[in-house]
Amino acid sequence: MSNVGFRIVQYNNRVNQEVIEGFKGIATSNIGDVMGRMYAMDHSIKSVNKPGIHIVGSALTVRTHPSDNLMVHKAMDMAKPGDIIVIDACGDMGNAILGELMCHYAKTKGIVGYIVDGPIRDLYSIAEMNFPVFAKGGTPRGPYKEGPGEINTVISCGNVAVSPGDIIVADDDGIVVIPKGDVEDVLRKSQDIQTKEKMVIESIYNENWDRTWVDETLKRKGCKVIDEYAYREK
Numbered sequence: 001m002s003n004v005g006f007r008i009v010q011y012n013n014r015v016n017q018e019v020i021e022g023f024k025g026i027a028t029s030n031i032g033d034v035m036g037r038m039y040a041m042d043h044s045i046k047s048v049n050k051p052g053i054h055i056v057g058s059a060l061t062v063r064t065h066p067s068d069n070l071m072v073h074k075a076m077d078m079a080k081p082g083d084i085i086v087i088d089a090c091g092d093m094g095n096a097i098l099g100e101l102m103c104h105y106a107k108t109k110g111i112v113g114y115i116v117d118g119p120i121r122d123l124y125s126i127a128e129m130n131f132p133v134f135a136k137g138g139t140p141r142g143p144y145k146e147g148p149g150e151i152n153t154v155i156s157c158g159n160v161a162v163s164p165g166d167i168i169v170a171d172d173d174g175i176v177v178i179p180k181g182d183v184e185d186v187l188r189k190s191q192d193i194q195t196k197e198k199m200v201i202e203s204i205y206n207e208n209w210d211r212t213w214v215d216e217t218l219k220r221k222g223c224k225v226i227d228e229y230a231y232r233e234k
Contacts, residue, residue, distance in 0.1 A: 005148045005149075005150065006150070007151075008150070009151065009153055011060075011152040011164040013165055014058045014080075015058060015180050020058060020167060021056070022187045022191070023056045023187060025054070026194055027171060027194070028040070028170065028171050031176045031190045032176045034186055034190050034193060035178070040158075040175065041117075041160050041176070041177065042158040042159045044136050045116070045135060045136055045158045045174070045175060046134060046135070046136075047132070047133070048133050048134070048135060049126070049130055049131075049133065050130060052172070053132055053172060054169075054170070054171040055084065055168070055170050056167065056169050057083055057084035057112035057113070058084065058168075059083075059084055059086045059162050059165060059168050059177070060075055060079050060085050060164060061151065061153060061155045061157075061162055062075045062085060062088065062150070062151055063088045064087060064097065065144075065146075065147070065148060065149060066089050066090045067094055067143055068095075068144045069097050069143040069144075070144075070145040070147045072149075073102075076102065076111065078151065079109055079111045081109070081111070082110065084111070084114070084115060085106070085111060085113075086114075086155065086157050087114065087115065087116045087157070089116060089117050092118055093136060093139060094139070095119070095142065095143045096119050096121035096139050096140070097120060097135075098116065098120050098143075099120060099121045099122040100125040100129070103126050103129065103131040104129070104131075106131065113170070114132070115134045115157060115175055117158055119137050119138055119139045121141075121142065152164040161177075166179055
């Protein structure tokens with residue numbers, strides 16, 4: 001019996017930690033670009049921390065009723081160091097899914113952070129302790145602890161499908177989801193882009209950044225350059 005809607009899946013097939021560590025320091029924008037700009041969560045899920053946040057970890061997924069966090073508590077107990085708890089609360093803003101106490105507990109467990117498609121509470125305290133949390137906003141209204149929900153099934157968070165074990169990278173720009181079967185390829189390509197960007201920045205300050213592509217693109221797309229006086233006469 002599958003018990004859809006109220007079930008916990010035991011999942012231990014995490015990506016090699018050395019590969020996960022490789023994403024540290026790589027901007028979400030670079031990672032997103034190599035995945036066709038398709039795997040970034042909706043902009044409404046933002047960091048509640050001070051600027052400069054950057055986290056990388058393995059997704060432990062939770063699907064919960066928008067007003068309830070029972071399964072989030074269970075996920076906290078199940079989580080292993082290096083996990084990021086990713087919560088599908090349907091984007092509803094009615095009840096906070098977690099608060100300060102859950103962040104302190106997560107910190108002692110080695111949990112990297114929370115991603116919440118919904119609201120949280122105790123925003124100031126969480127920002128002050130600087131435990132990584134990304135959410136849609138805040139509300140003082142607390143959650144119930146009744147269920148139902150699911151742990152370690154495929155969820156939707158910020159309009160992106162997230163499977164248990166996918167790699168999450170989040171920073172001030174937002175959150176990207178890297179499918180676990182593609183992590184090594186995405187890592188290599190992301191590192192290449194990061195290297196190229198450093199070279200471009202160097203060329204900018206050396207005043208030799210090649211800008212010919214701009215006019216070449218405009219010409220190819222049929223853009224016309226018109227004399228100012230000829231334009232006015234029309």
